[in-house]
Amino acid sequence: xxxxxxxxxxxxxxxxxxxxxxxxxxxxxxxxxxxxxxxxxxxxxxxxxxxxxxxxxxxxxxxxxxxxxxxxxxxxxxxxxxxxxxxxxxxxxxxxxxxxxxxxxxxxxxxxxxxxxxxxxxxxxxxxxxxxxxxxxxxxxxxxxxxxxxxxxxxxxxxxxxxxxxxxxxxxxxxxxxxxxxxxxxxxxxxxxxxxxxxxxxxxxxxxxxxxxxxxxxxxxxxxxxxxxxxxxxxxxxxxxxxxxxxxxxxxxxxxxxxxxxxxxxxxxxxxxxxxxxxxxxxxxxxxxxxxxxxxxxxxxxxxxxxxxxxxxxxxxxxxxxxxxxxxxxxxxxxxxxxxxxxxxxxxxxxxxxxxxxxxxxxxxxxxxxxxxxxxxxxxxxxxxxxxxxxxxxxxxxxxxxxxxxxxxxxxxxxxxxxxxxxxxxxxxxxxxxxxxxxxxxxxxxxxxxxxxxxxxxxx
Numbered sequence: 194x195x196x197x198x199x200x201x202x203x204x205x206x207x208x209x210x211x212x213x214x215x216x217x218x219x220x221x222x223x224x225x226x227x228x229x230x231x232x233x234x235x236x237x238x239x240x241x242x243x244x245x246x247x248x249x250x251x252x253x254x255x256x257x258x259x260x261x262x263x264x265x266x267x268x269x270x271x272x273x274x275x276x277x278x279x280x281x282x283x284x285x286x287x288x289x290x291x292x293x294x295x296x297x298x299x300x301x302x303x304x305x306x307x308x309x310x311x312x313x314x315x316x317x318x319x320x321x322x323x324x325x326x327x328x329x330x331x332x333x334x335x336x337x338x339x340x341x342x343x344x345x346x347x348x349x350x351x352x353x354x355x356x357x358x359x360x361x362x363x364x365x366x367x368x369x370x371x372x373x374x375x376x377x378x379x380x381x382x383x384x385x386x387x388x389x390x391x392x393x394x395x396x397x398x399x400x401x402x403x404x405x406x407x408x409x410x411x412x413x414x415x416x417x418x419x420x421x422x423x424x425x426x427x428x429x430x431x432x433x434x435x436x437x438x439x440x441x442x443x444x445x446x447x448x449x450x451x452x453x454x455x456x457x458x459x460x461x462x463x464x465x466x467x468x469x470x471x472x473x474x475x476x477x478x479x480x481x482x483x484x485x486x487x488x489x490x491x492x493x494x495x496x497x498x499x500x501x502x503x504x505x506x507x508x509x510x511x512x513x514x515x516x517x518x519x520x521x522x523x524x525x526x527x528x529x530x531x532x533x534x535x536x537x538x539x540x541x542x543x544x545x546x547x548x549x550x551x552x553x554x555x556x557x558x559x560x561x562x563x564x565x566x567x568x569x570x571x572x573x574x575x576x577x578x579x580x581x582x583x584x585x586x587x588x589x590x591x592x593x594x595x596x597x598x599x600x601x602x603x604x605x606x607x608x609x610x611x612x613x614x615x616x617x618x619x620x621x622x623x624x625x626x627x628x629x630x631x632x633x634x635x636x637x638x639x640x641x642x643x644x645x646x647x648x649x650x651x652x653x
């Protein structure tokens with residue numbers, strides 16, 4: 194493919210992202226890769242030798258105590274007894290009635306180092322996720338004007354424009370309507386924007402961390418549309434947020450009526466403030482920027498509104514100098530999260546390769562895995578029943594022989610669309626933005642494993 198040279202601004206942005214990731218990696222505790230336990234054959238004796246090769250039992254206990262001295266975000270520090278069966282644990286509800294995670298779990302989102310802390314984004318640690326859903330506290334963020342503090346008692350949603358009767362709905366009003374609960378992913382269209390031209394970030398949190406999946410609860414827009422009545426010719430809806438940026442996007446009315454949700458619940462509780470509390474728009478399969486948070490207004494029209502976010506931003510620059518607008522659907526994609534960048538496999542043996550697959554077009558139909566850079570493919574196991582516009586956890590049993598390998602995954606969705614290679618994608622869409630391109634990178638990801646077991650981000 195043709196080489197693309199970053200402009201000065203893009204080089205600075207990429208360098209800042211690399212530096213931020215490097216600092217995060219350096220801050221991690223010095224410990225072996227999580228894969229060492231139970232991932233390949235070892236006798237009990239060899240396991241004991243492995244433990245004592247890393248230090249004495251006393252030093253291991255010391256490291257655990259040191260790790261716990263400062264509780265990570267979302268946790269509270271407590272002394273860990275040598276034998277928890279010899280003393281009472283903490284009193285029930287001593288935390289005030291809302292639980293916290295274990296002090297020994299350290300996963301956090303990492304913020305992109307923008308010039309200010311209010312227009313920025315943070316990445317989900319996909320390599321640390323268990324199962325298929327993302328913990329609410331680790332769901333990725335994208336903000337254009339900080340996170341507003343909104344009292345739900347004073348918040349309302351206005352629906353107006355080409356409607357029979359304009360109406361204002363309080364949060365209490367919306368909760369009186371029949372609700373639905375569905376699992377869907379949200380992915381920022383800029384997920385992986387640094388990776389078009391060359392491998393840039395090292396970890397899967399950096400390359401794919403603008404992706405998260407939650408269980409969402411709310412009211413279908415179609416229900417509200419029946420309340421206000423839509424006039425003939427209605428074809429677009431402007432969604433507007435109540436943040437300092439007053440984020441707005443134009444959405445086709447067909448999409449709004451098909452499956453748009455006005456959500457107030459996430460993973461069994463109220464949505465988090467950084468996810469739009471008390472109300473956000475959810476558009477299954479559409480790019481994250483369209484899922485307007487802190488939703489306060491929906492205006493129905495017969496044409497798109499051509500806002501900043503769909504003219505100067507969130508468009509795809511083509512080779513002829515024109516830009517493609519309203520390319521909002523996120524296409525089939527997948528990534529191996531274990532093993533992934535900056536991990537080190539302890540040695541040859543059995544490994545359970547694992548990852549996530551998703552598609553904005555519908556359900557994931559199948560996932561294939563390659564261990565030789567795409568020369569051959571084998572079917573992976575889907576560990577959950579695929580749901581529409583929802584991530585799927587997949588796994589593949591792999592016996593590593595200790596030789597250099599390149600791991601890849603490839604998703605096929607229910608429409609028959611097959612996740613492309615980077616070369617195939619660029620041949621179709623071009624590579625003309627500041628990073629080669631910016632949005633909608635859904636190419637196959639490659640992780641190279643060398644003879645020492647080190648895993649690195651590569652283009653293959």
